[in-house]
Amino acid sequence: MEYHLAIDIGASSGRHIVGYRDGGEIKTDEVYRFGNGVSQTPRGLVWDINALTENVINGIKTALNKYPNLVSLAIDTWGVDYVLINGDEPVLPCYSYRDSRTEKVIKRVHEIIPFKDLYSRTGIQFQPFNSIYQLYDDYSSGRLGKSTDFLMIPEYLNFVLTGVKMHEYTNATTTGLVNAATGAYDGEIINKLGLHKGLFGELHAPGTFVGRLKSDIAKRVGGNLNVVLCASHDTASAVEGISMNGDALYISSGTWSLLGAKNDKAITDDGSLKANFSNEGGVGYTRYQKNIMGMWVVNRLRDELCPQSPWDEITKQAQKSGFTEWVDINDEIFLSPDSMVEAFDYMIKSKIETYIDYFNCAYISLAHSYKQAIEEISRNTGKSYGELYIVGGGAKNKYLNALTEKICGIKVVALPIEATAIGNIKIQTEI
Numbered sequence: 001m002e003y004h005l006a007i008d009i010g011a012s013s014g015r016h017i018v019g020y021r022d023g024g025e026i027k028t029d030e031v032y033r034f035g036n037g038v039s040q041t042p043r044g045l046v047w048d049i050n051a052l053t054e055n056v057i058n059g060i061k062t063a064l065n066k067y068p069n070l071v072s073l074a075i076d077t078w079g080v081d082y083v084l085i086n087g088d089e090p091v092l093p094c095y096s097y098r099d100s101r102t103e104k105v106i107k108r109v110h111e112i113i114p115f116k117d118l119y120s121r122t123g124i125q126f127q128p129f130n131s132i133y134q135l136y137d138d139y140s141s142g143r144l145g146k147s148t149d150f151l152m153i154p155e156y157l158n159f160v161l162t163g164v165k166m167h168e169y170t171n172a173t174t175t176g177l178v179n180a181a182t183g184a185y186d187g188e189i190i191n192k193l194g195l196h197k198g199l200f201g202e203l204h205a206p207g208t209f210v211g212r213l214k215s216d217i218a219k220r221v222g223g224n225l226n227v228v229l230c231a232s233h234d235t236a237s238a239v240e241g242i243s244m245n246g247d248a249l250y251i252s253s254g255t256w257s258l259l260g261a262k263n264d265k266a267i268t269d270d271g272s273l274k275a276n277f278s279n280e281g282g283v284g285y286t287r288y289q290k291n292i293m294g295m296w297v298v299n300r301l302r303d304e305l306c307p308q309s310p311w312d313e314i315t316k317q318a319q320k321s322g323f324t325e326w327v328d329i330n331d332e333i334f335l336s337p338d339s340m341v342e343a344f345d346y347m348i349k350s351k352i353e354t355y356i357d358y359f360n361c362a363y364i365s366l367a368h369s370y371k372q373a374i375e376e377i378s379r380n381t382g383k384s385y386g387e388l389y390i391v392g393g394g395a396k397n398k399y400l401n402a403l404t405e406k407i408c409g410i411k412v413v414a415l416p417i418e419a420t421a422i423g424n425i426k427i428q429t430e431i
Helices: 049-066 108-114 115-122 131-141 153-164 169-173 187-192 215-221 234-238 270-274 298-307 309-319 340-346 354-381 398-408 420-428
Strands: 003-008 012-024 025-035 038-041 043-047 071-079 082-086 088-092 149-152 209-212 226-228 249-253 257-263 278-281 284-293 386-391 410-414
Touching: 003 049, 003 153, 003 234, 003 420, 012 049, 025 049, 025 209, 025 420, 049 071, 049 153, 049 215, 071 153, 071 234, 071 420, 082 131, 082 153, 108 131, 108 257, 115 187, 115 270, 131 169, 149 153, 149 169, 153 209, 153 226, 169 209, 169 278, 169 298, 234 284, 234 420, 249 354, 257 354, 270 354, 270 410, 284 354, 298 309, 298 340, 298 354, 309 354, 340 354, 354 398, 386 398, 398 410
Parallel strands: 003 071, 071 226, 249 386, 386 410
Antiparallel strands: 003 012, 012 025, 038 043, 082 088, 082 149, 209 226, 249 257, 257 284, 278 284
């Protein structure tokens, strides 16, 4: 039996999950878990990329101890963020997408290339943290001039493990720099912004062999195996892990809720632009989807209001709340507030009676944001959708699932499975 290792890293935690095929089904075994998160430093919100690297290596060692015959591994992470490299050394810090550094350059980027033109070429929705704005800030500050390479987070981790610098297609599309028609980095956008074209190499499809572990890494982990590309944007891997029937919708529900549908090609018309939909890379298709603020909001509320309360107790109480007002959960006020409670206080018009009302407001608001996105997808694609598949941590929230089904008027199929890891492993098994 062949065993494969999915290294699935999110904004708050990472997991090493071993998978194998048993008949037509992929079985999984989580062998290592570690915490992840941003740190506030004098230079801004940053990732501890060195600690992240060490956890990746330690997890591989743990996996090989339990499964010495591992065949391959692949890494997926959140999108947008990257590491600049000078030669073989990272140019630190590694900024988080939640840092506010892009605020001062977005207007300048759009003066050089109006967003409507960017969208028509890339099909990527506007988000203030998109890599294109981060990279322009690096260019403006001189950081880019000190760099010889640019690698998305999974690509950088692959480089540490193998010594090979290779760019992967699905995660690259989150940068806002990949041409939707050609599937390659858009040289015209790169040139107009003054970014060094040599930083943006050839894009490779999921399933491409990257290399074997370097000798020093192999010695540390106690073995060697192939490193390959999965769909290294975690949402792309999650969609691969869902068995959907016909025309259906999906939500990858985690820190963000990514709601979308599979399409044969990008849709970059005015309707999609106005609705702020993204056309991101999939495995042989385009993911036509929208970013919705997601479980980040309720996680932050819990941190402030009741950090010791279990989630099942919170949702049980929320169901009894009589508070029914909802807010625009995608408003930028919720992106990275000092206080999530204060953000809700600013947006809510009614009087909050108890702390649990905040949670009910958040859940109802999420369901309404899903409804709006579904209506926009149907209008822009000309299709009707009968089912909504929900995977990720949010799939376990039965109350939110019930609210979504009721408010959206669509059948919800909740799959509390390791969809991202399954999609990651699926690609490894098909090589």
